[in-house]
Amino acid sequence: MTATVFSPAELTARIRARVRDLGFDAVGVAPVRASEHGAAYERWVEEGMHGEMGYLAREDALAKRKDPAVLVPGARSAVVVALEYFNADADPDVTEDPSRGVVARYARNLDYHEVMKERLIALQEWIDAELVPVGGRAYVDTGALLERELASRAGLGWFGRNTMLIQPRRGSFYFLGVLLLDVEMEYDEPFAKEHCGRCSACVDACPTGALLGRDETGAPRMDARRCISYLTIELKGPIPRELRPLIGNRIYGCDICQEVCPWNRFAEPTRDEALMVREGLDGPSLIEWMAMSQEEFSRRFKGSPIKRAKRCGLLRNVAVALGNWGSPEAVPALAAALNDAEPLVRGHAAWALGRIGTGAAWQALRGRAEVEEDGWVREEIGIALSGALISQPSQVG
Numbered sequence: 001m002t003a004t005v006f007s008p009a010e011l012t013a014r015i016r017a018r019v020r021d022l023g024f025d026a027v028g029v030a031p032v033r034a035s036e037h038g039a040a041y042e043r044w045v046e047e048g049m050h051g052e053m054g055y056l057a058r059e060d061a062l063a064k065r066k067d068p069a070v071l072v073p074g075a076r077s078a079v080v081v082a083l084e085y086f087n088a089d090a091d092p093d094v095t096e097d098p099s100r101g102v103v104a105r106y107a108r109n110l111d112y113h114e115v116m117k118e119r120l121i122a123l124q125e126w127i128d129a130e131l132v133p134v135g136g137r138a139y140v141d142t143g144a145l146l147e148r149e150l151a152s153r154a155g156l157g158w159f160g161r162n163t164m165l166i167q168p169r170r171g172s173f174y175f176l177g178v179l180l181l182d183v184e185m186e187y188d189e190p191f192a193k194e195h196c197g198r199c200s201a202c203v204d205a206c207p208t209g210a211l212l213g214r215d216e217t218g219a220p221r222m223d224a225r226r227c228i229s230y231l232t233i234e235l236k237g238p239i240p241r242e243l244r245p246l247i248g249n250r251i252y253g254c255d256i257c258q259e260v261c262p263w264n265r266f267a268e269p270t271r272d273e274a275l276m277v278r279e280g281l282d283g284p285s286l287i288e289w290m291a292m293s294q295e296e297f298s299r300r301f302k303g304s305p306i307k308r309a310k311r312c313g314l315l316r317n318v319a320v321a322l323g324n325w326g327s328p329e330a331v332p333a334l335a336a337a338l339n340d341a342e343p344l345v346r347g348h349a350a351w352a353l354g355r356i357g358t359g360a361a362w363q364a365l366r367g368r369a370e371v372e373e374d375g376w377v378r379e380e381i382g383i384a385l386s387g388a389l390i391s392q393p394s395q396v397g
Contacts, residue, residue: 028154104253354384
């Protein structure tokens with residue numbers, strides 16, 4: 001029996017239908033070729049704007065991002081999929097309640113890497129078994145790949161000033177995934193025009209000044225070192241002191257630049273059960289989370305993107321948020337955190353206590369100063385106590 005030979009157009013049509021069956025919300029197909037933004041990406045790395053994300057600057061990673069065919073030899077086509085993850089806040093006032101933490105919408109559910117990767121692998125296996133022998137590889141925000149450029153080339157949207165891919169009449173609350181294949185397909189027209197116009201809402205709203213507008217070529221620029229998502233997730237050490245007050249109560253990631261984007265008024269709540277909000281992730285109590293043990297962290301965030309920050313990173317963020325709240329109600333939790341096994345947690349708890357500045361806060365800081373052995377934590381305690389010297393000179397000996 002002779003196997004069916006599909007034309008590129010027929011192959012593409014069948015793959016599109018299968019993508020929809022697998023639960024993705026949008027799909028586009030682009031040819032694999034060298035990146036048009038490779039030089040800009042190299043300049044961005046050379047300027048150090050990637051911060052501590054060294055994996056973005058490795059020589060091999062640069063070569064792969066500049067040309068996906070280096071990443072997957074023989075790749076000819078990129079199937080780009082999008083999966084909507086928007087969930088409205090159960091309590092719209094949560095961002096205005098400083099006693100509660102704000103978790104980025106994408107992290108309030110199951111880890112999207114696992115959800116999408118499993119479906120893309122299933123898609124590749126189906127193509128290989130049902131349509132044509134195929135080689136390739138699936139990527140979901142983990143490989144050395146410029147997904148948004150491929151998505152724009154596949155006709156899915158344009159680069160907004162917030163660096164997000166924005167889909168017309170759908171917004172930007174989407175995950176992107178890519179399946180690189182070694183077969184010829186029918187390709188979509190690239191998305192040729194950006195529709196931000198004169199709007200700069202995202203640039204104006206970014207509290208840390210991470211968004212830098214567009215460069216001379218029209219490409220959006222971001223200093224990741226100032227981005228709240230970077231500071232609360234990717235940064236593994238202390239958050240710079242001058243940026244801590246600007247983070248507010250955002251304890252894992254940030255949606256501000258998307259929340260203010262006019263195009264996201266079209267965002268529809270996800271219909272995918274895997275991406276529904278998990279219990280306890282929509283406005284959690286900061287005081288409660290400050291007391292979280294390693295065992296509880298591992299249990300609560302199994303299968304969650306939040307595990308990426310690890311317990312010490314998450315509690316670092318919570319301590320900063322408590323300091324920004326500034327309520328005496330937070331002092332007992334922060335005082336207990338001064339005895340945490342992790343210096344990163346102790347140091348940020350010290351900063352927060354210094355921000356609150358009550359007698360009980362000074363007492364906790366002075367008590368810890370007598371036994372603290374870590375040099376950086378001692379420095380944080382000293383800086384925190386300097387506020388007591390200014391505000392309560394008669395109480396400090």
